[in-house]
Amino acid sequence: DTGVSQDPRHKITKRGQNVTFRCDPISEHNRLYWYRQTLGQGPEFLTYFQNEAQLEKSRLLSDRFSAERPKGSFSTLEIQRTEQGDSAMYLCASSTKNEQFFGPGTRLTVL
Amino acid sequence: TQLLEQSPQFLSIQEGENLTVYCNSSSVFSSLQWYRQEPGEGPVLLVTVVTGGEVKKLKRLTFQFGDARKDSSLHITAAQPGDTGLYLCAGAPFGTSYGKLTFGQGTILTVHP
Numbered sequence: 001d002t003g004v005s006q007d008p009r010h011k012i013t014k015r016g017q018n019v020t021f022r023c024d025p026i027s028e029h030n031r032l033y034w035y036r037q038t039l040g041q042g043p044e045f046l047t048y049f050q051n052e053a054q055l056e057k058s059r060l061l062s063d064r065f066s067a068e069r070p071k072g073s074f075s076t077l078e079i080q081r082t083e084q085g086d087s088a089m090y091l092c093a094s095s096t097k098n099e100q101f102f103g104p105g106t107r108l109t110v111l
Numbered sequence: 112t113q114l115l116e117q118s119p120q121f122l123s124i125q126e127g128e129n130l131t132v133y134c135n136s137s138s139v140f141s142s143l144q145w146y147r148q149e150p151g152e153g154p155v156l157l158v159t160v161v162t163g164g165e166v167k168k169l170k171r172l173t174f175q176f177g178d179a180r181k182d183s184s185l186h187i188t189a190a191q192p193g194d195t196g197l198y199l200c201a202g203a204p205f206g207t208s209y210g211k212l213t214f215g216q217g218t219i220l221t222v223h224p
Binding site: 004006031033035040041042043044045048050055056058091093095098099100101102103104105107 | 115141142144146151152153154155156159199201203210211212213214215216217
């Protein structure tokens with residue numbers, strides 16, 4: 001399967017803990033995006049990379065959130081000191097041009 | 112206020128019926144995408160419309176992009192239970208970063224056998 005993959009698919013954590021998610025994009029795609037989706041809503045943009053450069057960050061991405069794409073391939077999204085409001089589906093997508101292809105997402109539940 | 116307004120938010124119909132989902136904005140988009148998402152999964156790209164007035168067909172699904180590139184519609188003919196899911200429109204308005212997709216809030220479609 002050469003689609004976008006995300007790991008883990010599900011994460012349950014206690015409030016205050018740190019979590020890290022990984023995204024592996026489609027191999028020839030130089031652009032990688034992170035979105036967050038809460039129940040009953042469409043995805044909301046968080047940040048995006050072109051190769052290893054982080055080109056834009058949403059105001060939704062508080063200081064507790066950090067994303068990296070060190071070698072321009074896979075990316076990680078870390079949330080520090082998780083809060084219950086961080087519970088959501090975190091989606092990764094990749095593209096070469098305008099069409100973005102999404103991974104299956106990581107469902108985060110903060111207790 | 113949503114940049115992309117989708118209607119209706121919920122649609123519950125019987126197998127064989129036709130339906131239309133609308134995606135409207137006051138902004139102009141260079142292109143709009145339609146996605147379908149199933150519970151617990153990521154959105155799957157159905158189509159991209161680029162040219163004002165463009166019509167694209169994907170089996171029983173017909174997608175239209177408004178002449179002014181501010182709106183789009185998705186029409187499903189003879190809906191089947193397998194069409195059940197969340198339908199999302201998305202795009203990047205002119206003047207914004209093309210990588211930053213804005214999504215509508217989605218239309219939850221349920222097709223009953």
